[in-house]
Amino acid sequence: MASIKDVAAAAGVSVATVSRVLNDHPSVSAAARTRVLAAVRDLDYRPNAVARSLRTDQTRTLGLVISDVMNPYFTELARSVEEEARALGYSVIIGNADERPDLQDHHVRTLLDRRIDGLLVSPTDGGSPLMLDAARGGTPMVFVDRWIPGVDVPVVRSDGRAAVRDLVAHLHGLGHRRLAIIAGPAATTTGRERVDAFREALALYGLDLPGAYVGQGDFQAESGRRVTEGFLDLPEPPEVVFAADNLMALGALDAVRARGLRVPRDIALAAFDDIRWFVHTDPPVTAIAQPTGELGRAAVRALVDRVEGRPGASVTLPARLVVRRSCGAPPAENPAKNRSTS
Amino acid sequence: MASIKDVAAAAGVSVATVSRVLNDHPSVSAAARTRVLAAVRDLDYRPNAVARSLRTDQTRTLGLVISDVMNPYFTELARSVEEEARALGYSVIIGNADERPDLQDHHVRTLLDRRIDGLLVSPTDGGSPLMLDAARGGTPMVFVDRWIPGVDVPVVRSDGRAAVRDLVAHLHGLGHRRLAIIAGPAATTTGRERVDAFREALALYGLDLPGAYVGQGDFQAESGRRVTEGFLDLPEPPEVVFAADNLMALGALDAVRARGLRVPRDIALAAFDDIRWFVHTDPPVTAIAQPTGELGRAAVRALVDRVEGRPGASVTLPARLVVRRSCGAPPAENPAKNRSTS
DNA sequence: GGAATGCATGGAATCGATTACATCGACGTG
DNA sequence: CACGTCGATGTAATCGATTCCATGCATTCC
Known part of the structure; x- marks a missing residue:
């Protein structure tokens, strides 16, 4: 798979210039830009998201740890979460906890290892040390549907x-x-x-x-x-x-x-x-x-707010009979x- | 978040030794090993999966692009896929195509950018150039449930x-x-x-x-x-x-x-x-x-076989009335x- | 005309891991 | 005793991007 170096070589410029074109930095001549773009097309080049994430320290990925995917309520929630995240330029990795705290922890750990930008959780239990640490440790986090009392994390839920x-x-x-x-x-x-x-x-x-x-x-x-x-x-x-x-x-x-x-x-x-x-x-x-779709979208908005440095508030929506x-x-x-x- | 350098400093060894301990390479003294392990514990160190992936060129992640998550059949498929993948040490990123070829392409592209190790697809249509290229281009791939005729990719499905x-x-x-x-x-x-x-x-x-x-x-x-x-x-x-x-x-x-x-x-x-x-x-x-759970598991096994260099065969299971x-x-x-x- | 300004560009450091290669000491052997 | 072997360890290159800094050149202004 072609790397940025190959593109640079093909376009006859440095990798820095290629990077600038790709991130549309203003300071690139029209000539250079077209040559780079042509090379990108020729080589079918796609930037390596892994390398980019390492350097920029952001993955543009959110983690969603859900209590039970086979529950239609959570399936719908997951779907709306993914939609809103996509609209905001993020991907979502879903972890299914199956109502098991150990599985929940497994997923939280893997997601943290992958350096996701933010975590959306509907906790299965009262909260493992791991999750508490993550919350305190600065990982942007939002609870959805369920939450853990006493943790300073926005909660998006519906009041029944x-x-x-x-x-x-x-x-x-x-x-x-x-x-x-x-x-x-x-x-x-x-x-x-x-x-x-x-x-x-x-x-x-x-x-x-x-x-x-x-x-x-x-x-x-x-x-x-x-x-x-x-x-x-x-x-x-x-x-x-x-x-x-x-x-x-x-x-x-x-x-x-x-x-x-x-x-x-x-x-x-x-x-x-x-x-x-x-x-x-x-x-x-x-x-x-419950207004499931709304909940999912609101949760993503709150989380992305946190990720991008804005406050990110709790939301409570009414359920209806x-x-x-x-x-x-x-x-x-x-x-x-x-x-x-x- | 602590990096391997911090651990090395805390343990009084080089990063190479820390890495060796973490990947249990044989050539490490017992003394060094315990010091490193202690430092890992003290610092709450977790290796950065992004950096590791960049270096090793493997993410231990599979992509699953599904036609419609809200369809219980696919939900169950996704669940069994994740389970089997987890058992084999892989994570799964799910993309919901919602029966839309453009969305399907979007997900395939993002997954490829993230350098997933393998791709599991139940194609929504006859196959976009993108997917065809990916299949030919050497990305390990397996079709599940649906497939695209004329493409040399294993198919895991059930015969009704x-x-x-x-x-x-x-x-x-x-x-x-x-x-x-x-x-x-x-x-x-x-x-x-x-x-x-x-x-x-x-x-x-x-x-x-x-x-x-x-x-x-x-x-x-x-x-x-x-x-x-x-x-x-x-x-x-x-x-x-x-x-x-x-x-x-x-x-x-x-x-x-x-x-x-x-x-x-x-x-x-x-x-x-x-x-x-x-x-x-x-x-x-x-x-x-359909034997949905079996299909999901068989598909993952076939895909992981491909990823790890083994053949990876098609599977057809019977459905029943x-x-x-x-x-x-x-x-x-x-x-x-x-x-x-x- | 010379200094200052700004734009386009390239070189090189950097992110955090893995790993080839070099080094060093201890030990076994002829 | 000298040499080869082997185990433990460190140094440094590397993966593929981004980005700071320096440089060169053209333009502008006094």
Whole structure:
């Protein structure tokens, strides 16, 4: 592969001049510029990004460490992150932590070794020493979706409290009184917050959230299934199961179906995180939708701000309730809500 | 951030010795080794992968250019690719082409600039000059899922012909005679092959595939919807719609539902590519399942073989039919087939 | 006309690693 | 005892870019 030296030789100039042409530095004669450009074309020359990065100490690359790529919510997040980054002239390297702290650490370490310019993380746990060090050590960093309390890093996330209140109002209005939740891992902020929001919303209606109605999940489908089976085995099973993410809702659906029961006739179901498939499930699932694309784009903007020396602020966007049929009573008000928005 | 020089100074040795310790070269005294290791620990030193790559001319990174990350099939493929690559000591940079040749080219170019060691591609089109050049120019490369005919690059894919025959047998057995297909882009191998396989299978039963029953899609949900609407508008609509990928099946489901029709009562539906959500749709969708994880792993192995100087062979794995309820007649034989395999 | 200014250009240092080659001392052998 | 061998180590070149500094030349201004 041709290097800058070959181009210089072919154009009859020094490597310095070639470099200047490539970075369009003003001080190059038109003659030299055209000769260099011709040589570049002839040799099919492309600058070696590795060498450039070594010298300039910037890779124009962002790292994204995500909790679980197979979760459609995170897939969409990753997609929007890559799009916005590309628009700003950055590439993205994605690391899939699969909800495992050790894998998360592995990816953070590799990304740091590669000297990425900035790091976008949705932490799987309370934060490894490695990540804490990185944050303190000056690596530009932004948390997205989840965050680690007490670390001075901007957070881009959505606030589901209002939407959870709407959901509980909806459920209460349908006559449901025994409401249960499949929680996410307590080590994650979203895991804790969604339970808290749910409990607070219930309190507004004078409803209690007994310990037996809080099942510990891990944001994966299998745990949703397991917890739901536990709920169904209770002497007094809940009337509604609220899953703290879409995969656990899927597991819950499996569990209900495996018992030969029907949603919402025998038990109602709602989920945090709306995904396009929920329109097509049997029945369509009522869910709380985050503005995923917006989150991804805002996170990249905040991170790039940091990378390029600007402040880079936290962002909180509201989530909203999308009513479908999984809690009973079809949404008579506005059928358009049921359509996929693609 | 500490460099190898700092470590050398702290340990009282030369950078060469530090490098030897790090790459465990035999010729280092035990005393020097321990001093270096101590310095590494003290300084929290991590070798700069950029500098190392420049010198050694290898990045231990693979590029994966995928047609569409939002398609669960490709998401799963990407995940298995990353896993296998990690096991072999490589990182993966994913580029999402979104079925757009220009984006595909953009990613290939960036990856090449970054001097990735090898490239895994599921081409969106017949092949840009850029990719052809890269293939000829010695960049280790492997095609996965789709490929470009006439290019000397190993292909890792699955053969759906037998499964398509099984599907047509199943449909014929259920009494369906008017079968239509939503095809993928003619520029892709999978787009063409699936239509061919379908036509051939129909021929075995003396059935024809009229032009009106072949709708041109682009592997995206919206095209599935559009094509299906066209089918439903026909004076004699088909009894079955076979979508050449899962997203177009989703669009077809939308279109059918929008008319107030029911699957499979009014029209049957089948899809290429099985995804976990098909278990939960209304009704569960009969699909052809590829061994996605195996494909991803085999592709990485083939690519790494090439990168490391070994031959690297093509692999073809069989797909299989998974019968559910979207074509009529519940699968009485074996209810286990209906369960999600997680 | 001479000094000053500015532009175009090239030489060489530099980024942080790896590695060929040189050096040096210890040891074994004839 | 002299010489060859081998292991441990350091010096310096190298990868492919960017960029500081010096130089040469033309233009401008007094």
